[in-house]
Amino acid sequence: xxxxxxxxxxxxxxxxxxxxxxxxxxxxxxxxxxxxxxxxxxxxxxxxxxxxxxxxxxxxxxxxxxxxxxxxxxxxxxxxxxxxxxxxxxxxxxxxxxxxxxxxxxxxxxxxxxxxxxxxxxxxxxxxxxxxxxxxxxxxxxxxxxxxxxxxxxxxxxxxxxxxxxxxxxxxxxxxxxxxxxxxxxxxxxxxxxxxxxxxxxxxxxxxxxxxxxxxxxxxxxxxxxxxxxxxxxxxxxxxxxxxxxxxxxxxxxxxxxxxxxxxxxxxxxxxxxxxxxxxxxxxxxxxxxxxxxxxxxxxxxxxxxxxxxxxxxxxxxxxxxxxxxxxxxxxxxxxxxxxxxxxxxxxxxxxxxxxxxxxxxxxxxxxxxxxxxxxxxxxxxx
Amino acid sequence: xxxxxxxxxxxxxxxxxxxxxxxxxxxxxxxxxxxxxxxxxxxxxxxxxxxxxxxxxxxxxxxxxxxxxxxxxxxxxxxxxxxxxxxxxxxxxxxxxxxxxxxxxxxxxxxxxxxxxxxxxxxxxxxxxxxxxxxxxxxxxxxxxxxxxxxxxxxxxxxxxxxxxxxxxxxxxxxxxxxxxxxxxxxxxxxxxxxxxxxxxxxxxxxxxxxxxxxxxxxxxxxxxxxxxxxxxxxxxxxxxxxxxxxxxxxxxxxxxxxxxxxxxxxxxxxxxxxxxxxxxxxxxxxxxxxxxxxxxxxxxxxxxxxxxxxxxxxxxxxxxxxxxxxxxxxxxxxxxxxxxxxxxxxxxxxxxxxxxxxxxxxxxxxxxxxxxxxxxxxxxxx
Numbered sequence: 001x002x003x004x005x006x007x008x009x010x011x012x013x014x015x016x017x018x019x020x021x022x023x024x025x026x027x028x029x030x031x032x033x034x035x036x037x038x039x040x041x042x043x044x045x046x047x048x049x050x051x052x053x054x055x056x057x058x059x060x061x062x063x064x065x066x067x068x069x070x071x072x073x074x075x076x077x078x079x080x081x082x083x084x085x086x087x088x089x090x091x092x093x094x095x096x097x098x099x100x101x102x103x104x105x106x107x108x109x110x111x112x113x114x115x116x117x118x119x120x121x122x123x124x125x126x127x128x129x130x131x132x133x134x135x136x137x138x139x140x141x142x143x144x145x146x147x148x149x150x151x152x153x154x155x156x157x158x159x160x161x162x163x164x165x166x167x168x169x170x171x172x173x174x175x176x177x178x179x180x181x182x183x184x185x186x187x188x189x190x191x192x193x194x195x196x197x198x199x200x201x202x203x204x205x206x207x208x209x210x211x212x213x214x215x216x217x218x219x220x221x222x223x224x225x226x227x228x229x230x231x232x233x234x235x236x237x238x239x240x241x242x243x244x245x246x247x248x249x250x251x252x253x254x255x256x257x258x259x260x261x262x263x264x265x266x267x268x269x270x271x272x273x274x275x276x277x278x279x280x281x282x283x284x285x286x287x288x289x290x291x292x293x294x295x296x297x298x299x300x301x302x303x304x305x306x307x308x309x310x311x312x313x314x315x316x317x318x319x320x321x322x323x324x325x326x327x328x329x330x331x332x333x334x335x336x337x338x339x340x341x342x343x344x345x346x347x348x349x350x351x352x353x354x355x356x357x358x359x360x361x362x363x364x365x366x367x368x369x370x371x372x373x374x375x376x377x378x379x380x381x382x383x
Numbered sequence: 384x385x386x387x388x389x390x391x392x393x394x395x396x397x398x399x400x401x402x403x404x405x406x407x408x409x410x411x412x413x414x415x416x417x418x419x420x421x422x423x424x425x426x427x428x429x430x431x432x433x434x435x436x437x438x439x440x441x442x443x444x445x446x447x448x449x450x451x452x453x454x455x456x457x458x459x460x461x462x463x464x465x466x467x468x469x470x471x472x473x474x475x476x477x478x479x480x481x482x483x484x485x486x487x488x489x490x491x492x493x494x495x496x497x498x499x500x501x502x503x504x505x506x507x508x509x510x511x512x513x514x515x516x517x518x519x520x521x522x523x524x525x526x527x528x529x530x531x532x533x534x535x536x537x538x539x540x541x542x543x544x545x546x547x548x549x550x551x552x553x554x555x556x557x558x559x560x561x562x563x564x565x566x567x568x569x570x571x572x573x574x575x576x577x578x579x580x581x582x583x584x585x586x587x588x589x590x591x592x593x594x595x596x597x598x599x600x601x602x603x604x605x606x607x608x609x610x611x612x613x614x615x616x617x618x619x620x621x622x623x624x625x626x627x628x629x630x631x632x633x634x635x636x637x638x639x640x641x642x643x644x645x646x647x648x649x650x651x652x653x654x655x656x657x658x659x660x661x662x663x664x665x666x667x668x669x670x671x672x673x674x675x676x677x678x679x680x681x682x683x684x685x686x687x688x689x690x691x692x693x694x695x696x697x698x699x700x701x702x703x704x705x706x707x708x709x710x711x712x713x714x715x716x717x718x719x720x721x722x723x724x725x726x727x728x729x730x731x732x733x734x735x736x737x738x739x740x741x742x743x744x745x746x747x748x749x750x751x752x753x754x755x756x757x758x759x760x761x762x763x764x765x766x
């Protein structure tokens with residue numbers, strides 16, 4: 001499964017000693033072709049980690065023969081030395097496998113501001129290349145975990161071809177695009193231009209609408225590699241839908257594993273004048289700490305939804321706003337609606353519908369509640 | 384002290400039964416003249432509580448003879464009935480004191496989405512008018528508390544004239560302008576136009592730069608009333624500075640009493656290309672939940688400062704950014720700087736300096752850490 005569900009790919013995951021606790025921390029995904037097409041989307045954070053700067057350059061060529069990923073260190077805010085380290089990692093992979101370093105993407109995740117232990121990393125690359133396997137996708141997915149409690153993989157199989165992938169992410173999760181690492185693979189015969197089109201369309205409505213904690217990472221990377229090994233060239237629409245389905249599945253897994261969360265909150269904005277309005281309102285609601293605390297306390301506090309909507313530039317009239325929480329319209333026309341005691345909030349998933357009554361556009365943003373566990377986990381992360 | 388420090392004002396605070404726990408919940412401030420000049424600034428939240436809509440109209444005339452304030456209910460998202468209730472409250476104050484209702488400002492604070500118990504409120508107005516006193520400022524300040532643990536007052540006395548005031552606010556504290564209620568009074572002889580100028584200048588660099596939890600209220604109100612009773616007409620610059628000093632003092636008190644907070648964080652942005660850039664960067668840092676958790680854990684996690692800066696549109700180059708925490712430059716030129724173990728974070732106040740190295744403009748935003756106590760307090764607020 002994972003990145004080796006599609007034909008033409010091998011992968012591996014090992015413990016290279018980058019993490020002090022000895023957990024797996026190095027993954028490698030290799031595209032054995034015949035095609036080596038690739039597309040990528042990266043964090044819109046202007047402070048970008050060294051591997052993001054490197055991989056953005058690699059992807060410009062539209063060819064990726066291998067992706068090396070490490071957890072245990074983000075290699076972000078590490079200056080010229082950090083960039084040299086990323087370059088050296090790609091060179092080492094290329095030398096060991098007989099590839100061109102300019103076709104080796106690199107992704108890193110972990111604490112910002114620390115240089116990677118390059119002796120361990122380079123020795124790890126030498127070791128991991130000997131373990132590449134068509135069944136290595138699971139191990140690769142495990143090796144990229146940081147605070148993730150579970151590894152995340154997804155697969156969609158169609159008529160003769162497959163899209164699969166792995167993701168990691170649990171905190172600093174507010175993609176713009178994608179606070180996480182994701183590698184997707186397919187054996188469909190698709191060129192890099194159509195991969196790019198499918199990937200951008202998919203991430204725009206999946207990872208880009210996951211907003212666990214409002215904090216955008218320096219290392220977000222989503223790569224899509226095509227081997228062409230199935231020798232099937234699907235219709236672009238069908239291919240794009242398969243990519244979207246895998247992204248959606250992985251995005252949901254990210255939300256369900258968010259740090260400290262006890263609720264997954266689906267914020268559905270309807271009746272918006274534009275999709276941009278719907279996204280802006282959804283994100284504002286999803287980032288409201290007071291609302292996230294209320295949901296944690298199983299309190300259907302719709303006033304906090306309205307106060308969040310009120311901070312946006314979206315088209316709406318305050319006295320026409322409606323809000324439903326788990327199917328109960330607790331706010332109608334900007335005021336008190338149905339009895340809030342009717343709202344059942346015992347389950348992990350909470351569904352908020354915000355109706356702007358200003359049009360027909362919609363968007364859905366996924367977030368989590370704000371919990372004492374989130375605070376505890378993130379107060380102690382680097383200590 | 385408080386709103387009765389300046390001559391020409393009387394005030395009172397009582398328990399009218401709006402709060403179920405019997406704590407004080409109704410305050411009245413009366414300007415006895417000879418001048419009745421006033422200025423006001425209100426929340427920029429587009430979902431505005433009924434008393435904000437009312438008081439904005441009152442302030443257009445530049446004359447306020449009384450301000451009636453209640454805690455125990457925000458009267459926000461309460462529709463036409465909520466607005467009628469605000470109107471009726473102003474009418475009752477006017478009738479009882481022989482004033483014009485169009486010169487009575489109203490402010491409310493508490494839970495959004497509940498109608499006020501008007502029988503208790505109107506009976507309270509009748510009762511409180513009999514208790515107005517030149518020494519009533521303290522009681523008024525106590526009566527506007529919600530989750531505040533202490534009441535907040537400040538006074539600046541100059542040569543023959545005084546500016547004083549009271550504030551309430553502890554959560555939903557991200558003014559734009561002012562997530563809170565504030566009434567300032569002065570006996571200086573200043574017309575409404577100059578009051579307005581002084582108040583807007585003061586709030587822009589004080590309350591507007593307090594951002595405890597990123598959540599903007601529907602009820603923010605800051606009023607400045609002048610009685611002219613001192614018969615002194617100060618220079619505008621000197622008057623404006625006195626108003627700014629009182630606002631700054633009250634703003635600091637709001638931060639120190641923020642819900643659940645264990646740290647007060649001064650985010651000072653320097654080297655910005657424009658003041659707008661400095662404010663945008665300061666606010667982005669101040670709203671970063673991961674950083675706020677790190678500060679709670681006394682972890683000088685400068686990587687989270689950089690990742691917050693990276694989400695802004697401000698002018699900067701990532702490899703020129705510098706960050707100091709409590710005087711130690713832990714990040715230099717976008718990478719590792721001085722030893723982070725040198726940072727002493729034992730004390731309540733934490734000082735972060737973010738140097739954008741892009742100009743000479745500066746701004747300071749005040750915020751708090753994110754704590755399990757904040758989550759607990761705001762999970763249970765309305766239950």
